[in-house]
Amino acid sequence: QVQLVESGGGLVQAGGSLRLSCAASGRTPGITTMGWYRQAPGKQRELVAAITSGGFTNYADSVKGRFTISRDNAKSTVYLQMNSLKPEDTAVYYCAAKRLGTSSYDYWGQGTQVTVSS
Numbered sequence: 001q002v003q004l005v006e007s008g009g010g011l012v013q014a015g016g017s018l019r020l021s022c023a024a025s026g027r028t029p030g031i032t033t034m035g036w037y038r039q040a041p042g043k044q045r046e047l048v049a050a051i052t053s054g055g056f057t058n059y060a061d062s063v064k065g066r067f068t069i070s071r072d073n074a075k076s077t078v079y080l081q082m083n084s085l086k087p088e089d090t091a092v093y094y095c096a097a098k099r100l101g102t103s104s105y106d107y108w109g110q111g112t113q114v115t116v117s118s
Contacts, residue, residue, distance in 0.1 A: 002026040002107040004095045009112030016116070017083045022095030022109055024076040033098040034071060034078040035105065038091035038114075045094070049080060063089075085116045 008020040024031060035050035049059045049069035057069055066085075071078040078095060093114050096105035 002028060002031060002097060002099075004097060004107055004109035006093065006095045006109040006112040009093060009114045011115045011117065012085055014085060014087055014116055014118050016085050017081070018085065018114060020080040020082070020093055020095075020112060020114075022078045022080075024078075024097060024107075028076040030100045031076070031097045031107075032100050033105075035096045036069060036078070036080045037094045037096055037105075038089075039094070039111075040088075040091040043091075048093070051078065082114070085114075087116045087118045090114060090116050 003025045004022055006022045008018060012018055033050055033052045036048045037045050038048050039045040047060060048063055049067055051057045051069045051071050066083050068081040091114060092111040094111045095109035097107040099106040
């Protein structure tokens with residue numbers, strides 16, 4: 001099993017920045033792609049950004065140019081640097097990880113709240 005623990009959420013004014021971290025523990029050698037999802041009230045959970053074990057990244061159109069995902073494989077940690085934040089970025093952000101040999105996200109963190117005030 002793998003446990004994911006997020007940190008770094010909080011309240012920030014529009015235009016500000018936050019950096020989220022997600023530390024994985026347990027059977028971490030079995031982790032491949034890691035990603036960040038978010039869910040705003042009344043909306044479906046959406047993929048914000050993902051990064052493979054080799055460092056390939058993809059982003060939702062709404063965050064391209066503002067958010068950067070990165071990972072430190074030695075620390076089994078993934079980061080999400082969020083700049084130029086907008087009120088519409090307000091959501092609970094979840095870290096997720098895929099297990100080797102699967103195409104879906106098998107492991108999820110508990111979520112961290114990000115609130116952007118206007």
